[in-house]
Each structure stands twice: as structure tokens, then as C-alpha cells.
Amino acid sequence: MISKNNEAYQTSHHPDDIFMVAANQLLQDNIADFEEKISSPNTQIGLEFLINQLNEHIKKSIEERAFAYKKIFASTMPSLVHVLRQLPSFQEKEIKDISLRFSRLENESDILSFARIYGLLGVLDWGWNNYSHTNFETLNTWHTYIAHIKRLLKLYKALKEKKQGKEVEVIGEFFSLEEETVYMVGKGLIKRTKISWTEKYCIKEMENLLLDGVNNIPHPAPDLPREIEESLAYDGLIGSYVLALLIKNGLDDAVKISFSEVFHSDLSPIGFSFNETYSSRYLLGAIYQDLWRLINTDVPIRYCNYCNRPFEGKGKKKHCNESCRQMAYKERKRIRSTILR
Ligand SMILES: [Zn+2]
Structure with missing residues (x-):
């Protein structure tokens, strides 16, 4: 019934309205400097809107998190802000490969350029x-x-290699299995296997700034109704399950499914067919959506021989871009000349 997919990400920002600031620049006492930096006729209204929204978010968050959030504003933590200085213009962006582009961001300036787009x-x-x-x-x-x-990209690659018969560890590297005994009504004590995702928080705690409760990585933690020895044999299956679950978590509440048109089709059992569309108003949702597409269309992932960042593997390409290819060439040349000397 579904004939083709359309994917879109809808945004309404203006590239010039996104800035990088230290969080404490937004405090009432310091805001004058920031205001001067971004000055334009509509700055005042834009800033007021920004501050109001921040206060709304603090109010909405639960007590201890609000506390952590307030601490962020007392810190110099680099942050992105969107100051609405001009009328937002609605845009629909192409999202193909956005998950790969996002995963390749490294430093502050990469992130700022990406956020401006x-x-x-x-x-x-x-x-x-x-x-x-x-x-x-x-x-x-x-x-x-x-x-x-x-x-997630790395897990996807590992699972693919595993399927091709390569010796790849996914247990330990991506998640751990733990046996637990639980009581179930009618069954008594049973042994199950608990899966824990082994990713650590990325939060770099700053001096005097405890950020517990901010950025908790989810535990996929589904329980498997079998014992651990048996579970170990299904590591590829568990890996695929965990991968799908984590992406699904990212799609929930972010991606809207709709259809752009309905038309007659003799092939369909009900006589009609739909053009299905997926859209997200949240950039992160669009990133998960693209990741889902990439996995479902079996896009090969490779890691650059020079910078080790992921890219879509085509032909014999070993480097993610021309600059990495040249840098790798220079390095080989340098090493060769050192050996010869
Ligand atoms: Zn590279």
C-alpha cells in the first residue's frame, strides 16, 4: 500500500541568529556584553524571548534537575543559543546522510557551523x-x-561484520549481560539475563559543578527470559535488538508519519495507495531517522584511515575526504623519509 518514503526535517531558524556563548553570559548581570556582541534592532526582544524560555524550562524541570540547570548558568560551559532577532523563516531540509555528518563533528567550530545550517x-x-x-x-x-x-554506527558496523563471519565482540564492547534472579507470580524464582548498555556519560564535570541527573544515557535494559549461558550464544541478535531499541527511543515523540497523497492502485488490496511521509521538527529526531534509513538500506560504513571518523564507504575509498587523503599521504611520506635517514 505504501509506495514511497519522503523524509523531511522542518526548521525555522536564521543562520545568523545562532551563537556560541559561555552559559553565564546569559545571567542578568552579564547579559549586557552578549547583547552588545549580537546587537541589532531586534536584539532586545529576541533576548527577552530567550531568557523567558530558559526560565520556563527551569520551571518545568523537576527540582534536582532545575538545580543542576541553574548551576549550568553559573558556569562558563560553552553553549549554543538561538536569539530570535528576525522573523523565523520556515525551511524544509534534506536529511540524507545527516546522521553521518553529525557523527563527524568534533570541535566547537564544527558544531557551530552545523547548528547554523x-x-x-x-x-x-x-x-x-x-x-x-x-x-x-x-x-x-x-x-x-x-x-x-x-x-550506534559502530554497533551497526560490528553487527554487519559479525554476520559476514568476522570475529567481532559485541558483548562487553557495547553492552554487558548480567544474570539476575527474579520472582514471578506462578513461576517462583527464575533466572533471567539483564542487558546494560555500557556507554558512559559524556558530561565533563566541571569544578564544583556536579551534574548528576543531566544527560542520563538510557539503559535499554530489557530482560531476556533465558539464562546467561544461553544468552551469550545470541549476542548478534541481542545487539540488533539493542540497536533497534535505542533508535526507536530516539524516534519516539520526534517523528510524525503522514501521507502526502492517496491514489488509485490496482496492486493494492484496498485499491488505493499512499505516499508516506516522515517529518520531524526536531533536528535530533531527523538524525535518528536518517540513521534508521541508513541501517535499513544497508549503507556500508567505513572509518577514515586518517581521522578515524565514520563515512559512507563507496568503492575503494579509504579516507573520508580529500584533505584526509592528502594528510595521510604526507604522513606516509614523512615516515618513509624518517626511516631512510
Ligand atoms: Zn578523515
């Missing part, structure tokens, strides 16, 4: 995949999700 991630700085319209996000949050998407 696509806007902010659309997640709050606490909880996990906590979708919301945001105009403030710490760089820690960005690094956390970049690391997470990178890890």
Missing part, C-alpha cells in the same frame, strides 16, 4: 531524547549525542 538539536539538557523547542543547549549535550550516534 540545521538549527539546535531540539532536546533539553536533562533526561534523554527529551524533545522540546529549545533556544539554549550546552555543548556537553551536543558531545553526548554525537558520541551516542557514533556508537
